[in-house]
Amino acid sequence: MTTGTPAPTGHVVCGVDGSDFAQHAVDWAADEAVLRGTDLELVHAWEPKAFARHDWYAGLLHDAGVEVLQRHAAHARHRRPGLRVTTDIVRADAADVLEAASARAGLLVVGRRGLGGFTGMLLGSVSRKLAGLTHCPLLVVPADAHGATGGTGADEGTPRSAKPVIVGVSDATCAPAVEWAFQEAALRNLPLRVWHTWAFPPTPAPDSISPPSARAAFAEAQRDGEAMLARVVAPFRAAYPDVEATEEVVNRPAVGALIDFSDGAALTVVATHRRPHDYGRTIGRVTYAALHHAHSAVLLIPVP
Template identity: 35%
Template sequence: MNGPVVVGVDGSESALTAVEVAAREARLRGVGLHVVHAFIWPTMHVSLGPSPSGPREGGLRNAAERMLADGVARARETEPGVEVTGDLVTGEPLSVLEAQSRDASLVVVGSRGMGGFIGLLVGSTAVHLAAHGRCPVLVVRGDARASGPVVVAVDGSPESDAAVGFAFAEASARGAELVAVHAWNTWTERGDDDPGHPQNLVDGLDRIRAGEERLLAEALAGWQDRHPDVTVHRRLVERRIRQALIAETENAQLIVMGARGRGGFTGLLLGSVSQALLHHAHCPVAVVRGDRP
């Protein structure tokens, strides 16, 4: 899809960092950048203008317009060649950004905004948008590096296939290597030394491992043909998927996840692994839904 990159701003430093990332994403895609501020106060039926006894530049609407202008200015400073537009949209942030995602190629948000509580690692808007957005959602957290590989989680599900395609395109545009991680030992909520652990009850682990290697190879094959410029490193790991992926983010510039994986429950919009990455990854996290790669 050739829609713009959309980024939400709220005056926080997290949002301005997201603007910088979004501007670079727009340049890589060759599309425009649309900066949006969700102006919720009109729905509260409160006064939006300056106080009669206060400065003329006061008031909620003026403050919102300054937030938007700051975001647009930061975007233009970051990527002067990108066409940047801004919009003050009445509504609460999740509804506004979900609506914007319908025509966007990517929505970018910060991990926490002005409303974030101390100690909360990722804001509710970021989590909900990752689950409900109509296009891929990039949550900017950790270190927004310009170097390092793109990492993608692979499990053979439709959501994973969409994420793999997105990750290949990102690696190609960034000139980065791609690390494809498949953790096949996903049942390990019990320790490996537990006699009841499934690994200790199954014969032929070599056969199982070979099957998982085949799953990883098949998940990458078609996409690798489309992006021959991307160097791919396959990593088949026998450990808990959350731990494996979080460890990979320490040196990555981006990690890409499907919204839900092979073990997801019907009706659950965002899987537990995706949520864990949104809370604990050391780099930005892209969440891709299988119904709209």
Template identity: 40%
Template sequence: MGHGIVTGFDGSARSEAAVGWAAADAARQGEPLRIVHAWPWLGSAWSDGPAAAPHRGALEELEGLADRLRGTHPGLDVVTEAVADDPADALLARAAEHRLVVLGSRGLGGFAGLLVGSVGLAVAARSTTPVVLVRDGAPAAPAGAADRPEIVVGVAGESSAAVLEFAFAEAERRGARVRAVHGWEAVPFWTAAGWMPPQEDVELRGAELMDVLTKALAPVRAAHPGVEAVAETRTGGAAHALVAASAQADLVVVGRRQHRLGTRLGAVAHAAIHHCTAPVAVVPHD
């Protein structure tokens, strides 16, 4: 695992929110922050044309933003970098050298993107390093809805080990608690009122899944004994359960399977990114 945080900036409010969140997290952990501005035509003949105006403005904002961050977080090591490259490729090339990638996200309808709307999606789907997507308006240093911040993590079988480790490690760093959620669909049956699940079956299946979830949490709880953790199962499916549980979360953690055909995110990750108001961490796993 690399060290420090890399984030992208394109002059938009969404990317500025992501940079602010990344700076607060880097300062909290005593890690360096690298801010990347990527522009395909940087340094070329295009840099003097009309298409370069947003790029020049973003560079000026980038330097001003870095100065403000150093003032807000004294001692924070901030490095800025402007590169002539596709934004997604530039960020992916630097991802492996860092612990975390942080990018802006529109949520509810798409990704902010750096110059193009697909950058956040492309990086989250292809990065071997966890990617956090931050919505515009998200606080740079969330305080949680209660006395302690909370991290919500979606749990889906044995493949969740790496996702759980990330969630518990982040909770340990932040002094947060973990809410581990498993969502499932109840099998309905037909009545005069329509399709309904038998209540006794729901309760039995819920108890069985809670036992499985508790066992899945045992190793990571043992590895992080100081982290308070709550386990819960919810009906309505994995995506619905995760979004519902995240209403007051400071960070939502979902998994993304690696080595799949293509570079697509799963349905649960998409639901979290589009519908959770909290920042969403997408964690790759085998």
């Protein structure tokens, strides 16, 4: 599969804390920057908290952060020779720093889990906060992921596997995530699996529904789901004619489907619907499940 559609614009920003988990995020971020033909910015945040009054401790944290950035930057340049890598270290809350960075980025990358204590940047908690805050798409990389593409150097554009990119669609508001999924499949030269789930809420008296009525209702729900999915996907099929995309409508809860489908995915794309809350914006249960339980890297696309 090939496409002449331009890659997404905007450079890639990756939050790092020195952990092995962050190293996997750097691998992915370097690959993503090369796929997009853009630069990579590595960001480290540190915050003394309880030891703020001790200048020596603040200096220790800063120096450790500089060393972390240098090590990750060297690794990224070795992995992708020719990639332009810049670094930034900030004394502030990690989530606040990365939220601000997302406003200047085309893609923000973090590890699903990270390192707490000494470096003061626990990416595991940060990724959950960022899911409701970022201005650009957020890529969350699990601990066992080693990059969006295989190897280094000559095979920069070669997919790591033939596993598909997958994206779930609840309704038409998920269209931005579907567009990104097509874009990601095109960039990686991978197939795309677009799915929709429907499931009637449990009833306390299932015997009150006669089988003929149930069969008719199930058939109608299936047809409605197929029609909705086809409408959402159609414009992107036209825009990305060389992406091999399949559509699937299944009768099961969305959270379980996402977790199961992600087990065979190269990348899971999720539309993140943010809901207002007294303490800021919160994410839905599907996004929460994707962050905690998806077997692949997860790309969260903010939607209204």
